Amino acid sequence: MHLSYCTNVHPAEDLAGIIEQLDTYAEPIRQRLGADVLGLGLWLAAPVAAALADDPALRRGLRAELDARGLEVVTLNGFPYEAFQAPVVKHAVYYPDWTSRDRLDYTLDLARVLSDLMPETAAYGSISTLPLAWRTPWDKSRESVARQHLDELAHGLEKIAAETGRTIRVGFEPEPGCVIENTTQAADLLRNVDTRWLGVCLDLAHLACAWEQPAEALDRLAAAGVPVVKVQVSAALQTDDPVAAAEVLRAYVEPRFLHQTRTSLGGATDDLDLALREQLPGPWRIHYHVPLHALPEPPLSSTVPVLRNAIHELLARTDCEHYDVETYTWGVLPVSQRPTDAAGLVGGIAAELAFARDLLAAEVTAR
Template identity: 35%
Template sequence: MFLGDRHGHLAYSTLVHPGDTWAEMRESLETYAPAVKARVSPDETYGVSLRISGASAQTLTDDPAERRRLASWLSEHDMYVFTVNAFPHGPFKGRRVMEDVYEPDWATEDRVRYTCQVADILAEITPSSVAPSIQTAPLAFRAKVTCEADVEVLTRNVLRVVAHLIEVERTTGRRVKLALEPEPACYLETTEETIAYFRERIWSASGARVLCDLTGLPVSEVVGLVRRHLGVVFDVCHQSVEFEDIAAALRQLRDAGVPIFKLQAAAALRVPMVTADVVAALGSFTDTIYLSQTTESRDGQLTRMLTLTEAIDRWKAQPGGVREWRTHFHVPVFLDDLGEFGTTRDGIERALEVHADTPLSDHLEIETYTWDVLPAHLKSGDVTDYVSRELEWFQEQLRSATAALAASVE
């Protein structure tokens, strides 16, 4: 839905629904989107964040009639797509995903081709009033990037897609934006690393030369065009797991000139004090098909682990001590008190305060894709109720932040 020129477009991520193939995604879209719209936006145009997998991108690329059918269905139901999740290329539901979620990564031709296909689809199906965004992987799983040559390949492939986006806008008049999403355990992980990557690789002399070669345009043109088409997704959950100060991190990106093409609201599981009772209760969150990157803060030091299970095993081997855990397990944003645990929802609140003051992005999204693996005691209602409550909570929080800001300047 459109929240106004200052606050932008808001949607929930359809990554929560089955959608590994286009047939699955189409069924999910047609089943759930009208039901959610009826609750949260019955009388206004409704924005959609669409998951397009590699298989779906190929299906839509090969079938012009299906693209036209999708555009017509959206129009008939007073909906529009403004962003696509093209991060998970392969299966994401009903099977073990873990670090495979990053494959194929940005070192591969498959990732380049897939992302260009999604860009072409977006240029065709989205309204002309929208500059759609593509959410994509943080280059690669960190363990796979071992040398300078690896980084050069990753960067060149990203710039190849930027060159394609420049050509799409030249030929169609449609601007499509690519947004890299930093994530724990990946090559782009922290806000500082992300800013350094843009400065040293994308905006550098070498990055400009690559883009000049790919486009045939002079440096005077490409330095502006790369910022027009390449930025980041800021996922509040990811950066909260990194123990970042969310408001400060957003201001760092803003001040560095890194475009935030999507501000993503998601809350992580937070254990403010690790104890034997809490560790026992955490077992209900370990039976997951997704990575659960966990960061421990102890005596001012951060220790990063790939899964919650690893953190529990390390604690059992050496229990005790004052420590806090934050784990990459998305929990509903309208929940704050989970009994023995908490969440990092306050990071979303801080992000919205910054956004209310100085708009950070015109694409806003709630991404809680873990409905299928949430412990039963956290599920209330069905998935339509769940995402509707998230959208309602987000809007109320943004209204409160805006009102508080207005009151402070009176």
């Protein structure tokens, strides 16, 4: 089992910046945890991924930098293409989507890079990616193009495995508002892919926002033959009474990311400000990744109980080995909860990893 934290919380998009963030954040987090090795769910923007894929010497150099700091990479986040910490991201994160060859090329570049970064002891590497596309525009023609690209992706991963001896698997990550929003849609649209190489990345905040029961969701995927190749250990924001919580919720409205809001009765908006304006009946779950170890300001809560249940079911029902803590929203949290410097972010991420480590260890021990 590999536990990591996702580096898409950091803005660096060139190799020098990535190495700098290893010194500023990753190595201090490892030291804070007292760990000999710290896992990173590395995010590489498309330009640096292409440069690394084209140059074996660059890949060897990055691997050496990781090794020197006691860092390992078995998984990459291939969902954001670039500029994920730009002032405004919103819908841009879903482009290019799987109707575009750029998305295919980027993902295969990541696979090539990961095959050289992952430790020899890892059974496989994983890459998470977007769930085909945002839901509009989408039609049979676009679906056909995307399926062709998924076939080419599987073929490319098989070729990399033959050349390197390393298995890389890609997980499509259900997310609110996308073509694949939940495990029902994942089971339907991924049923016929080559599951030696392709499967699902299960983000536990997204699972909660879809109001899915973890055991039922995993049974659904298993019945369709769709494997879970990666788990993103994350928690969403929740309120049972959005009217009472409206003032506190307004502090979470911000311009960078979408915060899709879903109600237990099927109500939906594509951002939190719209949900507040439309006064959807509660309870709400909001696509806003909140720190795992710290409760939001009352009367808000988080979906950590769903996360706990999901981890229990995942360990019982799947052979997934990759668990990646993905709280990328530290920089847009309400001011009172936002780290003010690098040391504050190091402390927050370390506390989340300790929470996830202890939860996984307790589940394994209980078994």
